[in-house]
Structures are given as structure tokens and as C-alpha cells.
Amino acid sequence: MHAVEAPAIAPVATRASRAPQLVRRSPPRPTGTLGRLIRLPGAISPTALAAPPQRLIRGPRAQNQIAALEAAVTGNGAVLAAGAVQLWQLARGPWQLALAGDAARVVALGRGGTALLDVELAGAQLLAIPEAAESLALWSLGRPRGKAFRPALGSISLAEGPRWPIAVGWHADAHVQQVSSLVALARGARMRWSVPLPLGDVVVRAGAVTAVQTTIETALPAGVGAVLVICDAVDPTAARGGDLDLRASGATLGAPLVFDGQTAEAALYPVEAKDDFAIAVNSVSGFRIKGVLGFRGRAEELAALLHGRALGDLLPEGALGSEGSITATLRGGKS
8 A cells, every 4th residue: 555645734824814724722621522523313223143263354465264263253263463353243242352473553433433442552452342332443554663552542553653753644645444434443543433434345445434424523542742733725705604613532632723724724733641542623614624743743743844845745554564464363252
């Protein structure tokens, strides 16, 4: 998978009047539970599978391994090469997932695409899958340089970026892994949107998702010190009327540093968060949401590093590297 060049970010704006066109200057008020801004679809029918977990979607580099994966996942273990992504529908549990090898991301989804578990981890692990999980996504991340990582959202991606500043999240030209009609996995982050989309190929361009959405919520990991929000003004009248709402759940955002780009505008927010948190951006018609990136480090120090940088250079595509693999085995289940 290759990186796609995105519009460069220009220097910090000197005109204060530009800021209201992108985001509010006052720190957004933290909201309640994750997903409050999302318009969820109606109730879905419960999963009615009596068979062991079944493969739903092929991941990159995994086409030649599908038959072996289906037979091995509840046997001696399925091997996923670095970069491979698999989405499995789960029969009734409880299930345990045994992992061995290099770095992996494990995401358990419940009804309506609710994330019940989303962790990055490495080495030998045994995870209890929440009993309400209806599907399980496995992403083989490759071979990390470090050895000890706390199992958590984005813990490895945020620690082992290929260059500074280390970023997680997504932008419009980045590729993400769609794992439900409302959810996609980005590098070290998770996207959730307002209007359900058909579940087709697992790899989609983030811009194809955001082009038809009014609300995008991005879950980001603990350790992010600054968040960059990128938007396009597509309806100047609505934009001037304040048609943009940005809220944080589980974090406090400081006053932003504002950028003017060639085709987009961006604001870099200082972040204070003790754990995973979410940024929800909503615009009915005034703006198109083009990216949410979380960075290690302080916003004041990052501003100079972002000067003139292309988004494709800031956020690497794909796994940590081309080497490495994981072995995954599901244990348990009920008939």
C-alpha cells in the first residue's frame, strides 16, 4: 500500500478572523459518553450463527491464506502476515483469543458497531473477548522495535512511528480498514460516522467515507498531546454562520493554533487526557471534514514541525513494517 500525497499545510495564520471559519476558539466542552453525537441506526437483528467464526472480508496480502485461516482459526492457529486484516463474525461465546508473535491490533465489535475492545499488543497474549461481541477484527501490525507495550488503543502505533512527529489518526487520502457499516480502523485510531455505509472491501479511502457524512468521531489513544483537525469550507454562507461543531469526550482541549492550507484549513489543539478520548466533528453543509490526527508532543513545539508538511508525510500508511506475523487462535464458543 503506498502513501498518497495530500495537500500541504501552510504556515500558521496571522489573521485571527480565519479561526472562526474552521473551529471555535474557545475550548470545546467535554461531552458525556463516547458516541453521543452519532446518529445510530435502528436496532439490528441478532447474529444467528451456530457455526464457528466465519471469515467475512479479505484483508490485504491475505488472499492466498484464506482457506488455511478458516480451518486454523479454531485449531492450531491462523497465521497473519504483517499488514493482513481479517474480520470474523462470531457465534455465541464466550471466546478467548490466544496470540503469539509480533504486534497485533484486536477489535471486538458489538451491536451497531460499538467497540467493546480495541487494543494493540505484542507477544504471547490471552484475551477474553466480551460476550456481547458479534465480530472480531484482527490486524497484523508487523514487528515492533520495542518489547513491552501496555495493551491499549494505539499504544504501539503512537510509540513506534517511523519519524518525528509521530502521528495517529486519518486524513482524506489515507486508507482505513472498514470493519462495520459505521466503523473503520485508522492508524492507532478508530473512526465512527453518522450515516451507515455498505460493508464491501475492507480497505477504503477515508475521504470516500467522509464525503457523505455530517459527523465523524475519532477515538484517539492516551499519550496524544495535540490534535490537528482539518476541514474544507464547501458552503461559505453556512461556514460563516457557524456550521461547525467540535466536541471532546474524555479530554480537555486548549485554544488552537490555526493554519491556512492551499485547499484546506486546520487547527492544532493542545490536549490533556488521562486515557483514550474522542474528538467529534459535525457540519451539516458548511464544511467537509478532511482529517483528525493525534500527535505525541506539545502543540507549541509541533507547530513549527508541521510548517509546509504534506499530510501523507505526517501519517504513514499500513503496518509498522513488512516483516513479522502473528498467530491467532480462538478458543471456546457454544453450539
